[in-house]
Amino acid sequence: MPTAVDRIVRSRRQDENPGKAGxxxxxxxxxxxxNQSVSLCVPARLRYLGLICAFVESFCKSLDRETPAxxxxxxxxxxxxxxxxxxxxxxxxDCDSPLIVDALHAGDELIFTIIxxxxxxxxxxxxxxxxxTPSDSGYGISIIHQAVxxxxxxxxxxxxxxxxxxxLPQEEQKPG
Amino acid sequence: MQTSxxxxxxxxxxxxxxxxxxxxxxxxKKLLKGLIADGKCRLVLELSQVDFLDxxxxxxxxxxxxxxxxxxxxxxxxxxxxxIETILKMTRLNRVFEIDADVAVAISRLPGGKT
Numbered sequence: 001m002p003t004a005v006d007r008i009v010r011s012r013r014q015d016e017n018p019g020k021a022g023x024x025x026x027x028x029x030x031x032x033x034x035n036q037s038v039s040l041c042v043p044a045r046l047r048y049l050g051l052i053c054a055f056v057e058s059f060c061k062s063l064d065r066e067t068p069a070x071x072x073x074x075x076x077x078x079x080x081x082x083x084x085x086x087x088x089x090x091x092x093x094d095c096d097s098p099l100i101v102d103a104l105h106a107g108d109e110l111i112f113t114i115i116x117x118x119x120x121x122x123x124x125x126x127x128x129x130x131x132x133t134p135s136d137s138g139y140g141i142s143i144i145h146q147a148v149x150x151x152x153x154x155x156x157x158x159x160x161x162x163x164x165x166x167x168l169p170q171e172e173q174k175p176g
Numbered sequence: 177m178q179t180s181x182x183x184x185x186x187x188x189x190x191x192x193x194x195x196x197x198x199x200x201x202x203x204x205k206k207l208l209k210g211l212i213a214d215g216k217c218r219l220v221l222e223l224s225q226v227d228f229l230d231x232x233x234x235x236x237x238x239x240x241x242x243x244x245x246x247x248x249x250x251x252x253x254x255x256x257x258x259x260i261e262t263i264l265k266m267t268r269l270n271r272v273f274e275i276d277a278d279v280a281v282a283i284s285r286l287p288g289g290k291t
Contacts, residue, residue, distance in 0.1 A: 049198060049230075050199070053195075134242075139267045
C-alpha cells in the first residue's frame with residue numbers, strides 16, 4: 001500500500017516544482033544509495049512544520065521493519081524542534097529559502113539530516129535549558145538531546161548540516 | 177490549529193485542536209493574553225484534541241500560567257494525552273503543570289476569583 005511519501009513523490013517530482021529563487025521544493029528519493037533514503041525540501045516557513053512531521057512519520061512507516069510508535073514521536077519532536085530553530089533563529093523568520101530534511105535508514109539507525117542555508121549555527125553555544133525555573137524559552141535543544149541518541153552539526157562553508165540519529169531496537173527473530 | 181472558547185462555572189475553557197507548535201503558538205498566546213487582560217484569569221486549556229506540542233507551545237503555557245497566577249487565577253491543563261505528558265516530563269514542567277483528567281476536574285481545582 002503506498003505511503004503518503006510515495007504519493008507525494010509521484011505527484012511532486014523535484015524537477016516539476018521549481019520554487020522561488022531557483023529552489024526546487026518537493027520530495028525526492030536517492031536511488032544511488034544502498035539504503036532507503038528520501039528527502040523533503042520545503043520553504044523555510046513555520047507552517048511547514050506539520051508537513052515535516054508527517055514526512056518523518058510516513059518515512060518511518062514505509063520502512064521494511066516496524067518502528068515503535070514512541071520512537072516515531074521522539075523523532076517528530078526532535079526534527080520539529082530543529083527545523084523550528086532553523087526558521088526562527090537561523091533565517092530570522094519565515095522565508096522562501098530551502099529547508100531540507102533527508103531521511104535515511106541504515107542498519108539499526110534512523111538518520112535525519114537537516115540542511116539549511118541560514119547563518120552559521122554554533123551548537124556548542126546554543127542555549128540549553130537545565131535550571132529548574134520554568135521559562136518561556138530555551139527548551140528546544142534539551143528536548144532534541146533527550147529525543148535522539150546523537151545530535152551532530154557541521155558548517156560546510158555555506159550550509160548548516162544537522163544530523164539527528166536514533167537507534168532502533170533489535171528486531172525479534174522470527175521463528176523458522 | 178482550531179480554538180474554541182466557552183465560559184462555564186466561573187471559568188473560561190479554551191479548547192485547542194491540532195498542532196500546538198511554533199506555527200500556531202503566537203495565535204494561542206494572543207488569545208490567552210487577551211482573555212487574561214479582560215480579567216478572565218481562571219482558565220482551563222482542554223487539550224484532548226491536540227496531537228502535537230513543542231517547545232514553542234510550552235513557552236506559551238508557561239507565560240500564560242504566570243499571567244493568570246498574577247491575576248489571581250490559574251491556568252490548568254485538561255485531557256492531555258501521554259505525548260503531552262512526556263514532553264512536560266522531558267522539560268521538568270510536569271512540576272508546574274498538573275494534567276487533570278477532564279475539564280470538570282480542572283475547574284474544581286481552580287482557585288476562587290473573578291473570571
